[in-house]
Amino acid sequence: MTQVAIEELLKRCGSVYKLVILAAKRAKEIAEGAPPLVETEQRKVTSIALEEILHGRVLYQAEEPAGPGKRSRARPGDGDRRAGGKAKEEKKKRAAT
Template sequence: MARVTVEDCLKDVDNRFQLVVMAAKRARQIEAGAQPLVDPERDKPTVIALREIAEGKVTQAVLDEIHVHQPVRSRISDFEIRDELNEFRPEDEGVAKPRAAASED
């Protein structure tokens, strides 16, 4: 396993705070199924993310691009979504029901 240091990562990142945000975002992407841009070598997603940043393979622009094109995996099943939608009624949304025409006496 290659050892990665903060100094390695800060070559291409402005400050430590931005590094933390970038590494966390990339680690979440990897955890969600995004392909690592370096050999994973049995490392955890956070270490893989830091290695990618240190090697210059991940920048903020790359993170934004990956985020846009990465499919979203829902933790809610299709069944749960359908069940919720079936509970919806138009009157719940404030749709006024047509009233009977008032008779003029």
């Protein structure tokens, strides 16, 4: 596989964005030592990942969103950021009581 038609890969993933995410994550796994799931002469981890996707060895699965009570990170408007750095002081006071 020297060049893969994007149409064939899109049939597997359904979206360019999903394809990019899937290929990048799988390429990272291969780079970190995971064995390839297909027999290939390719050397580049991205090419190996795309070939695996083409052969249906790697599938896209959406990650679970953070559940109730779990926050990924603070955002403006969440009440954690207040002018003058008072939020940190208030957190310390709450933790001490």
